[in-house]
Amino acid sequence: MATATAKQQDHSGEAGGFFAWLMAPERRGPLLVTPAIVMLFVMNIFPLLWSFGLSFFNYRANKLTVPKFRGLYYYEKVLTDDKVWERFQTTAVIVGSSVILQLIIGFLLALMFARIFPLRRILLMLVLTPMMLSFVSVGVFFKLYYEPTFGLVSWVLNHVTSEPFVMLGTPTGAIAAIVIADAWMWSPFVMLLVLAGLVSVPKYLYEAAEVDRASWWRRFSTITFPYIKSLLLLAVLFRTIETFKLFDLVYIITEGGPGSATETIAVYVYRMAFQFFRTSQSAALAYIMLFVVIVLTNLYLYAVKRREQAI
């Protein structure tokens, strides 16, 4: 009896009660990550699985009818829908143009900020500001800039042409308007990445190149570019993934117009899900989008791995 009591005391004494038992070193790790896992499951994994399930039923959130199993019907419907392919094309045009523009501007900015000059820090801070703003603010700014009656762009051009400038009146103009807004917002991000590459180039390499009287192009192609190319690739992939999901700027600046000329696939998914209540169909389309993003993400991870190996 005395031994049993001692053992019992040992157990509780050693652990100091349930809390101490719970906080034992072997349980501490799992315990600390549990809240994060629970949150991840509740907020991400469960909705993902649930919507994946919905994509196989004919469910509409605004109807009381019992959903029926439809198999791959909505995937087939989405993939054979001309509108979906139109939206994918629009998205591709916007992504391609915007990412290229961001690369060019970001790269040039990085080259500029790689040198030391007066007020560099302040200017750098100002250049970085756009990417810190919310999409909604940027969208509203640009919508007002493009307004033909009193907008800044039209006002400036009116001095030259004596005509109001209607940028959002044509599909090309509207796409350009979105690309410019997106590039304005995210070129600083590309700049940051490239700048990180530029400042990591050892100075002695440039000094050696100078001794060898290497041309500017030679220095760039043999010293600078190899250091920044993996970062550039990262920037391209990261911006491609993000721009592929572009919603806010499009919705605010053009609402997808004129007509459907600027309606990206993300805006179309939103309309399908929350305006048309084609819940299952929108879930299927969202999963196709997710697939594309996963492919891009894997490319991104591959690029990161390559860079790590290179370093």
Place this chain on the structure above:
Amino acid sequence: MGNGSRFILTLAGASLLASTAATSLLAADITISMAAPDWPPTRFMKEEFDKTYTSPDGHTTTLDMDFIPWPSFYERVAASLTSGEQKYQMIVTDSQWLGSFVEGGYYADLTQFMKDDPELTAIMQDLHPVLVSSYSTYPHKTRAQLEEAGTWPAPDTSYYGFPQFPDTYVTFYREDLFCHEGEAAAFQEAFGKTLPCTYEDWQDVDWDTWRDIGEHFKRAKGEPLGDGTAEDDFYGIAYQAGKGYDFSTMQANAFVWQYGGSIWDETQAPDGQAEGIVNSDVAVEAMEHYLSLLEYMPPVAQTGQMDIFVIQDLYMQGKVGAIIDWVGLGEPVLDPNTSTVSDKSAFGPAPGLRKEDGSIDRTANIGGQPFVLTTWNDDDVIKEALNVVKWWLNPETQKTFVANGGQSGLMSVMADPEYNDLRPWNRAHVEMLDWQRDVWHIPEFFELLTQQQEEFDKAITGQIGAKEALDAVAEFQQEVLEEAGHIE
């Protein structure tokens, strides 16, 4: 005092005490959460409720209004309802949403409550029939169908909503320009017509005169305008031609109806077709007319972004002479803090199409919103929510509302001789109310609306013509409506 009197007094006192006790026992704290668009008519309702509402059942009632910005109003309400959170007891809703949310099981059928409560019955019978038809019935019944029935409630009809704010669009115009002698003389010389100045003049304005006004007042910066010169490019007219929500459909529908055309008629389901009706020759002609006037409007019209807020804004900035816009957007126009033309504005009926007999058809698409009750309310909340409805549609509350920029749907209130003088647009609103019809109420309305807005937007921005736009709309509607079983 005799024994008998004493007994009666005692009995009366006891009854009073008992009823007071019973009331206080039954009285409860009730919070009614209401989803509402964030704009003056709903803001006023909240203020007035907090100031004047007393529950007839002795409850301590709180009206907790969730003010949601207009651009995201539908999405926020839809997300709340479909998520199952059951947050709202009442909802200010566009009439077009009725089908979607009745079929979803979210909006409560109030027919029996209306029938059982004499006060509610009286309200329904006093409401303008256009509002009963548009704001309350689902499946939708036209005004003609309800009037044909001759009784209230009409047989086989379910009623869901009461008017929170009945809206129509009217003409807002610059009195300083339209009543300017020099401008009037120039207009007379150019077009052989009187430049409309008074309300009566505006009653004679058709779309041709509206176009002439647009042409007349189009001025470049620095050109003479009224008593001065145009500080910026100036335009004569503007009406809604925006891609968002229903910001071209509402005006385009008016043209179609005035020409004798039709949108897809849900009351004719399942026999009523979309193809051949929506894109009929007369509808195409009407659409062409609607599009042809855009060239006289501010250049934002060419972007497809000239929505109801943009035209209101341009008007308040003094860049447009006359606009057709909702009464609900009138109050900021008269506010010197928000409008540069607050002291120069007057209001008239919206223009229309002149018929062969010389009369003008002003048929238009109704605006405004009803409020509805949700299906998950318990008996106490339903009863109290209906008390709130009765308070809101009480003639005194309605008159205060109207005096503060609102509108009433009660015919008895509108018939009050003081009504037209309460706000400067009231006369126009009362005149326009009789011309109103409504767009679809079926659950698929948003899909139909969005596609139609897209096609109209292409036509507005000059990518396609009226016929191409309406052909695409008709084809799409036929497909969606067949799939949904509305067309056989």
